[in-house]
Amino acid sequence: MSAALPRRTQAERSDAMRQRLLAATLESLAEDGYAGSTLSSIVRRAGVSRGAQVHHYPNKQALMLDAADDLLRSSYRTLGAVLLSVADEDNRLEMLVQATWEQLFATPLYRAYTELLVASQRDAVLAEALRGMLLRVSKVFEPAVEHYFMPAPGTRENLKAVFLQFACLLGGLASQAHLLNDTAHVAAQLKLWTRQAKLVMHARKGVRLPPPRPVEWDRPVHS
Incomplete structure (x- = not known):
């Protein structure tokens, strides 16, 4: 008889519920747009109760902002994994350019982020929150540039x-x-930028560890 799996703690169950809501939000933004992503449709997509949604996110804006924050964190992890996986420093820039396009910008998740950007043009509160979020992101990505x-x-x-x-x-x-x-047009633009960038930068040799992260990056946006 196999041993019973340990029961998840309340904190683990709560985090799993939140992740389901965030994933459903990003999927909804990419497929239905900002206006079409209502709390009711997101709850149905996530397969959770309305009470669970209210417990974690009292309104649509709070849910959208946390989803955007989660997306940006995921993007940082993706790029970091790509950079550290490239053993040959001479290919680091090319690999970064290609991976950034294929794994981040040419995806439904970026469409979801675009929906938030468009909505923020007419929503001052959303715009201010996204502005602050981008400042937090710059504090992480900028040191990474000098690190690699x-x-x-x-x-x-x-x-x-x-x-x-x-x-x-x-x-x-x-x-x-x-x-x-x-x-072909996209590929040509990426190659052109890469050629221009290689005139002014080189990959640092022997980088095998990720760059240090600011303390602010570990603070969730919804806290």
């Missing part, structure tokens, strides 16, 4: 600004992907 890359000899480029340009490029490509429907 360094300026090329003889250059004085601000590498943080170069990667900000990269994010803007990917955001623009992703927002028009449903209109362009042209993978």
Whole structure:
């Protein structure tokens, strides 16, 4: 007779419920848009009770913000795993560019984030919350840039600004992907940026550990 599995604690059950709600929220945003993602539809998609939703998130905005925060954290972990998996530093930039597009921007999850950005144009509270969230994210991503890359000899480029340009490029490509429907165009743009970036930066040698994270990153947005 196999041993009985240990029962989950209340905290574990609560966290699992919250994760179901967050996953359902992101799926709903990607498929139904911000306006179509009502609390009722998200609860049905998550397969939880309305009481469970109210317990964790009293309103739609709180749920949306936590979902966005969860998405950004997941994105950071994805990029970190890609960077650490590349043993050959000479290929680190190419691998990062390709993985960032394929695993983050060219996904339904980025469409969900885009829905939040569009909604924030007419929602001052949502805009302010997203602004604060992006500031928190920059405090994590900016040190990571210097951790993995360094300026090329003889250059004085601000590498943080170069990667900000990269994010803007990917955001623009992703927002028009449903209109362009042209993978060759996307690939050409990514290669062009990579060639330009390699003129001003190199991957640091021997990086095998992730960069340190600010304390603020470990604080959940809903606390």
